[in-house]
Amino acid sequence: QADYARYARQVPTAFRFLVKAPAAITDAVQRAAGGEPAGANPTFLDASVAAERFVLPALEGLGAKAGPLVFQLSPLPRDWLQPPAAHALIERIGAFVAALPRALNGQTPIYAVEVRDAALLTPRFVRTLREAGARLTIGIHARMPNAARQSAALRAMDAPGDEEPWRLRGPLVVRWNLHAGYRYEDAKNRYAPFDRLLDPDIVTRGALAHLIRVALASHQPAFVIVNNKAEGCAPLSCVELARAVVEGLKTED
Numbered sequence: 739q740a741d742y743a744r745y746a747r748q749v750p751t752a753f754r755f756l757v758k759a760p761a762a763i764t765d766a767v768q769r770a771a772g773g774e775p776a777g778a779n780p781t782f783l784d785a786s787v788a789a790e791r792f793v794l795p796a797l798e799g800l801g802a803k804a805g806p807l808v809f810q811l812s813p814l815p816r817d818w819l820q821p822p823a824a825h826a827l828i829e830r831i832g833a834f835v836a837a838l839p840r841a842l843n844g845q846t847p848i849y850a851v852e853v854r855d856a857a858l859l860t861p862r863f864v865r866t867l868r869e870a871g872a873r874l875t876i877g878i879h880a881r882m883p884n885a886a887r888q889s890a891a892l893r894a895m896d897a898p899g900d901e902e903p904w905r906l907r908g909p910l911v912v913r914w915n916l917h918a919g920y921r922y923e924d925a926k927n928r929y930a931p932f933d934r935l936l937d938p939d940i941v942t943r944g945a946l947a948h949l950i951r952v953a954l955a956s957h958q959p960a961f962v963i964v965n966n967k968a969e970g971c972a973p974l975s976c977v978e979l980a981r982a983v984v985e986g987l988k989t990e991d
Contacts, residue, residue, distance in 0.1 A: 742799025754805030756911070756961050757796050763788045765812040783830055785837035797842045804845065806911045806961050808875055809835075810852040819857040828858070828866050835870035848961075850911040852877040859883065864895035868907075876912040876949065878942055878968065880920060885945035892949070906956040910949055914942065914964045914975070925967035935978070936970035943975075947982035951990070 745755065766782045767775040781787045788809075797804050811831075818827050835849055851867055852875035853859065859882075867874055874895050876888045897904035917925055917937050929936055946962065953960040962979070964972045 739795040739799040742796055743801075746800045746803045749803060751803075753803055754959075754961065755796075755800055755803055756805045756913075756963050757792075757800070757807055759788065759792050759807065759809045761812065763792060764809050766814055766818070767812075783834040785834050788834070789839050793839055793847065794842065797839075797845055797847060801843075802845070804847070806848040806850045806873065806875075806909065808850045808852055808911065808913070809872075810875070810877070810913070811854065811858075813854045813881065814858075819855055824857065825862065828860075828863050831863075832866035832870040835867065835872040840871075848873065848909055848911075850875045850909075852913060854879060854881045856881070856883050859888065859891050861894055864891050865898075868895050873908050873911050876910075876946070878912070878914040878918075878946075879916045880918055884918070885942045885949075889945060889949055903955070904952065906953050906958045909958050910953040910960040910962070912946055912949065912960070912962040914946065914962065914968045916965065916967050917969060918942075920967070922967065929967055929970040932966040932971050934970050935974050938978070939969055942968075943979055943982050947979060947986050950979075950983050951986050954987075 742755075749755075761769070762779070762781050763784065764782070765779055768777050768779045770776040793807060796807060814827070817823060831851065835851065838849060839847065841847075849871065850873040853863075854877070864874055874888075874892050876885065876892060878885055878888075882888065892906075893904050896907040916922060917939060920928065950960045950962065964975045964979070966972045969975045
């Protein structure tokens, strides 16, 4: 909590933090020093542990500067992703979110779930998140479908009736993590020292700019974070994304 409070003191009043939950809550397995699985994780999707170790300290420390609390589920065991195990997993995720604190000191937390297994990106999954009160995180990563495909899942979550124009029913949460086709270490080695856009991803940028414009039209906040390994330099990616949003707004006018 003290660390969060220290971060909060360093930013302007309007700043909002997107905070990712620790792996002790979001990884189904415990990891050895090299990252390899080392047994089942007993606190995976444990709502009481999540509340005590993550949600409450983040909300109390950040106060009004708390933005989305993101539960990014690490890649799951393959046999968990096949029915009926996948259905049980989705129900477990929904029950986990539903059991998290709903308010603290007048604050209503924004919960978001990000997955790293494309097999989970189903109508059942997005419906479960909606009913549990969580947002689907658009997670741009080599393991996941492209931004347009994930946008379709978000639309199915918020506009199941195919209404036009579709509107978000909650905040937009995006994590532009990694350029398609690269593993983490490969991207790190290619892009260091992260001072140029080496691989501009115009398609992803355009899809995310469109989502931000949908959020604006829906009167919903948009939380977008960008990794250096998305295009080579996160600050420059943010600048170009902002330009794409503005250019799109001009075209719509």
